Amino acid sequence: GQYKGVKGPAKSYTDVRLMNVRMNKGGQADFSFPQSHSTALIVISGAVEVNGVEVPHDNVLKFKRKGEDFTIVATEEDTVVLVMSGEPMHESINAWGPFVMNTHEEIQQAFKDFGNGAFGEIKNAACKVRE
Numbered sequence: 675g676q677y678k679g680v681k682g683p684a685k686s687y688t689d690v691r692l693m694n695v696r697m698n699k700g701g702q703a704d705f706s707f708p709q710s711h712s713t714a715l716i717v718i719s720g721a722v723e724v725n726g727v728e729v730p731h732d733n734v735l736k737f738k739r740k741g742e743d744f745t746i747v748a749t750e751e752d753t754v755v756l757v758m759s760g761e762p763m764h765e766s767i768n769a770w771g772p773f774v775m776n777t778h779e780e781i782q783q784a785f786k787d788f789g790n791g792a793f794g795e796i797k798n799a800a801c802k803v804r805e
Contacts, residue, residue: 689760690758691758693758694754695753695757696754697720697753699750699751700747700748703745703746704745705745707741707759709742711759711760712759713737714734714758716758720749720752720754721750722746768780768781771785
């Protein structure tokens with residue numbers, strides 16, 4: 675998407691804006707999104723105040739569709755916030771396990787595709803387990 679004249683590299687079929695906001699304590703960022711958008715944010719680490727409302731880490735803040743003008747202020751060091759806003763698609767949603775599609779039939783096909791290896795595979799993956 676595009677925000678304040680800066681266009682991101684990803685292409686989308688709908689008007690979507692995703693921003694990874696990183697701030698130190700006292701850092702501030704202002705946002706404004708159209709009233710028609712669904713807008714939310716997730717505090718990944720640290721904590722923020724959004725228009726004076728405290729939002730700790732691992733919390734989601736969903737806005738009402740009233741035209742979203744808001745300010746995020748970091749209240750802790752190393753704060754990371756995922757800001758999401760986009761035009762609603764008004765499509766049915768069918769979710770099962772890791773898959774999200776529009777119909778139950780599409781979910782069944784996704785499971786078949788996954789079972790048949792259509793999603794690829796991880797080869798020679800090395801990982802360490804910490805105890």
